[in-house]
Amino acid sequence: TREEETKKITSICPYCGVGCAIDYYVSGNEIIYAKGSPNGVNKGDDCIKGRYGWQFVHSEERLKKPLIKRNGKFEEVTWDEALNFVASRLKEIKEKYGAESIAGLSSAKCTNEENYLFQKFMRIVVGTNNVDHCARLCHxxxxxxxxxxxxxxxxxxxxxxxxxxxxxxxxxxxxxxxxxxxxxxxxxxxxxxxxxxxxxxxxxxxxxxxxxxxxxxxxxxxxxxxxxxxxxxxxxxxxxxxxxxxxxxxxxxxxxxxxxxxxxxxxxxxxxxxxxxxxxxxxxxxxxxxxxxxxxxxxxxxxxxxxxxxxxxxxxxxxxxxxxxxxxxxLRGQNNVQGAGDMGALPNVLPGYAKLGTRKAREIEKIWGGKIPEKDGLTVVEMMHAASKGVIKAMYIMGENPAVSDPDQKHVIQGLKNLEFLVVQDLFMSETAQLADVILPAASSLEKEGTFTNTERRVQLLHRIVEPVGKAKPDWWIIQEIAKRMGADWNYENPKDIFEEIRKVVPQYSGITYERIEKFGLQWPCPDKNHEGTKILHEDIFPTPNGLARFSPYEYKPPAEEPDEEYPFVLTTGRTYEHFHTGTLTRKIDGFNELIPEAFVEIHPEDADNLGVEDGDCIEVESRRGKIKVKAKIARIKKGVVFIPFHFAESAANVLTIDSLDPEAKIPELKVAAVRLKKC
Ligand code: SF4
The missing domain is CATH 3.40.228.10 (Dimethylsulfoxide Reductase, domain 2)
Known part of the structure; x- marks a missing residue:
């Protein structure tokens, strides 16, 4: 029977930063079912996304071939054609406007190896520190x-x-x-x-x-x-x-x-x-x-x-x-937010959080055989502003969907449309991919090898569960092929090759090898091959110049936009149990869509009464940046506060949010915006 034919392969859940090990039961090239593995940090536990969320892998909507947009329509092309085109357009734009006119978004959904290669590509091959990823929006x-x-x-x-x-x-x-x-x-x-x-x-x-x-x-x-x-x-x-x-x-x-x-x-x-x-x-x-x-x-x-x-x-x-x-x-949101940061997919630091322009940066240059620019690059939100102003001319976006995930959506879409060239590497025709000039079909994390680092700093090995769909390729392969066509002498044969280089560049990872984490991951810092990894940080000493922690008190400052007579409610946004982020993966799964088919706004019963709204009624929610229509959900929430999940592109919470930034971390204020409500 089919059940008897199945084999079990364990890998890491593609969703949140807990990094649960999941046992996938596979028949041929098809996943049949999955459940939490007893051999992971989760010790056999899982959640709805770990257990059923793999179904996106087999979705009919997966991108299977590279696409180039011609006369407003996407046409299927060969890998060679797509890669040559991307490389030549990036080279042209670099020659015409300079390297600083190009920006890249790496991805907390991709492996450490891929994030490492992506930022290396942006820094050494393109020649800019304009590289960031969604950690800017979360941590x-x-x-x-x-x-x-x-x-x-x-x-x-x-x-x-x-x-x-x-x-x-x-x-x-x-x-x-x-x-x-x-x-x-x-x-x-x-x-x-x-x-x-x-x-x-x-x-x-x-x-x-x-x-x-x-x-x-x-x-x-x-x-x-x-x-x-x-x-x-x-x-x-x-x-x-x-x-x-x-x-x-x-x-x-x-x-x-x-x-x-x-x-x-x-x-x-x-x-x-x-x-x-x-x-x-x-x-x-x-x-x-x-x-x-x-x-x-x-x-x-x-x-x-x-x-x-x-x-x-x-x-x-x-x-x-x-x-x-x-x-x-x-708690890290995406499965590899910790790793993407560790790998230096950030505009102001290199792998291992080495600062630009320091002795450590010189050491990395030697390993990479190229010059690393010293000027800080742009962060996610700054890139979108620069695209709107025509300062950024081209973007390379790997596995992110800023058209839905970033604050003040209208402005982000304007910025992306304003680009001379946009290349998107993804699993699906996301809202961002629709705006691209070239789309490169990527393999999912269940179709490739590599490592993820979970929220507790544990570096874990992925095992390929099934072969990639159609002509989809792992992100590391795609990055390397573009890099080669732009003149880089790269010859990584597999993710392990890249990881071996990471071990030389990132001291926290030096003692970790694929062999050591074959069965169970290790927590960084792990400085040498005999080190057992670090379960608890700061037991004896803090990693500061004098070993002491530094109290850093802050005064309370009100949020950028407070409610007023015109916009009297506070909007806050977040996730649901069933869906994940912009829904690119979970909204491909019928069961999840049946459970939560559309966006809603949670509202306090008294506020609902005052507006004459009942559970299930349509409400128009409007901020100074735009408006959306959603269903009312009377809920136990603080009076005067409303909540909308951000998974739903057709009624995107981020139409309403504000892109004011924390001055130090440049993270936008996705959790507070002033809105007004009325019954539709
Ligand atoms: Fe574990 Fe998070 Fe995956 Fe759920 S979504 S199974 S908690 S890693």
């Missing part, structure tokens, strides 16, 4: 904020110690059971099973709120005030960890001075959270072995860096760093 503020305080921008702890040893979870700005379901389940299990405490801070009544000891519904954009308020209580109650503060940190006096005015009464006014809850949360957090878990509710703000640094300050103040069951733990 750029994590990297800057945590680096400022701890000297390293990564998740401090491991899923295993959080599960076993955290006495308390402080979940802020993370709808964990929807966006990182296996971690959400782990938290619920710890709360129910071994009595761990749970504090949730979120304007929505997310599922975890039901399990919490305290649920603080802060106004979106007031997190710095809330966290400063908790620190004010901790200091005034004498609950700080004096020994830790004295021996392992600097800058405490300045922190104390700044948090002084954030009394619970003042913070209640700013955040809308009752002062009793702020006091209770602060005392609970300070008196337990506590782990902070956060996601984009913290990072996607004009104060994103301040939010992240404030959480790190809170952990330092109470000595909740460098120990099992503690730390500051950002």
């Amino acid at each position: 750029a503020s994590t990297v800057v904020g945590l680096f400022k305080v701890f000297g390293s921008g990564a998740m401090t702890n491991s899923l295993e110690d959080l599960e076993n040893d955290a006495e308390l979870y402080f979940v802020i700005g993370s709808n964990t059971t929807h966006a990182h379901p296996v971690i959400g389940t782990m938290i619920k299990r710890s709360v129910k099973g071994r009595g761990a405490k749970l504090i949730v801070a979120d304007p929505r009544d997310i599922e975890l709120a039901e399990y919490s000891d305290i649920h603080m519904r802060q106004r979106p954009g007031t997190d710095v005030a809330l966290i400063n308020g908790m620190m004010n209580v901790i200091v005034s109650h004498g609950l700080e960890d004096r020994e830790f503060v004295e021996n392992r940190t600097e800058g405490y006096e300045k922190l104390k001075e700044i948090v002084k005015k954030y009394t619970p009464e003042y913070v209640e006014k700013l955040t809308g959270v009752p002062k009793e809850d702020i006091i209770k949360a602060a005392v609970l957090y300070a008196t337990h072995r506590s782990a902070i878990i956060y996601a984009m509710g913290i990072t996607q703000h004009t104060s994103g860096t301040g939010n992240v640094a404030s959480l790190a300050n809170l952990a330092l103040l109470t000595g909740n760093v460098g120990k099992r069951g503690t730390g500051v733990n950002p």
Whole structure:
């Protein structure tokens, strides 16, 4: 029977940053079913996306051949024709306008090897640092904020110690059971099973709120005030960890001075959270072995860096760093956001976060055999502005869909249309691909080899489950073929070849080999072949010049756009359990579409009453940038706040969002925009 013919191959889930190992059961070149593998970080758990989300691989809508747009229509061409055309157009544009007129978007959905090669291509072959990826939109503020305080921008702890040893979870700005379901389940299990405490801070009544000891519904954009308020209580109650503060940190006096005015009464006014809850949360957090878990509710703000640094300050103040069951733990959205950053797919740093123009950059130049430009490149949002102004003339976009994922959609589409040349490498005819001059069909992560690095810094090996559809090729192959046609002498035979070069360039990865991670990944830093990887960061010393962590206090600053008489509601955006990001993959799956077929707006019952709206009614939501129509969903959400998921291109939440940036991390404020509502 077919069941008997199936073979099991284990690889890594293509969706979120948890990086679950999934056992795929395959017959011929077809996946039959899948389930969480007992041999991964997930220990057999999975979620709807891990279990059924692979179905996009076999979708009829997959791109199977390279396409060139001629007279407004896409025509199928051979690989040779497409690659020659891309290389010659990029060369022409570089010669005519200079390398700085070209920009590239790498992808947190692609492997480490592919991200490494993509940024190397942009830097050495094209000759610009204009390379970025979607981390700009999700965790750029994590990297800057945590680096400022701890000297390293990564998740401090491991899923295993959080599960076993955290006495308390402080979940802020993370709808964990929807966006990182296996971690959400782990938290619920710890709360129910071994009595761990749970504090949730979120304007929505997310599922975890039901399990919490305290649920603080802060106004979106007031997190710095809330966290400063908790620190004010901790200091005034004498609950700080004096020994830790004295021996392992600097800058405490300045922190104390700044948090002084954030009394619970003042913070209640700013955040809308009752002062009793702020006091209770602060005392609970300070008196337990506590782990902070956060996601984009913290990072996607004009104060994103301040939010992240404030959480790190809170952990330092109470000595909740460098120990099992503690730390500051950002949950990465995409499966390889951590890796794409580690590989230097960023405009201001090289692989391993080496700074441009330094001795380390010179060492990398020697390995690469070429000159790396020293000027910082443009970030995602800056690229789109530059495209609109005609400064960027060509873009190479690999596996990203900025036409739907980026803020202020109308402006992004204008920018993309304004380009002289756009090449998109993708699995599907995404909204961005439709605007391209050339489309290159890519293999999915279940059709190739390579590595992903999950949210807890674990580098994991992918195994090919099925052969690529049609003529689709792995991204690393495509990048190399374009590079060769532009004069590069590259001869990588497979992803392992590229990884061996990564080991020389990125010190954190030096000790990791494909052989060592064949069965289970290793966590960086892993400096040599005998090193077992690092489960917990900062146990003895912080990676700062003097080994001390640096308190970096922030004052509360209101979001870029606050509600007013004209636009009285606050819009916040996010994910659902069933869909993922711009829906490029999950909206190809019938079962998921049946569960959540379209966009909706969550609205508080009283707000709905005032507007004369009932569940399921059509609502027009309008901001200063555009308007969309969506179905009303009466929900338990903070009054005056509405929520729309961003998966649905036909009623895209990002038509409404604002592209104001955090000044330090340049992350846009996707979580706060002022809107008005009316019944359609
Ligand atoms: Fe995949 Fe994330 Fe679900 Fe795990 S939790 S199965 S990695 S989507």
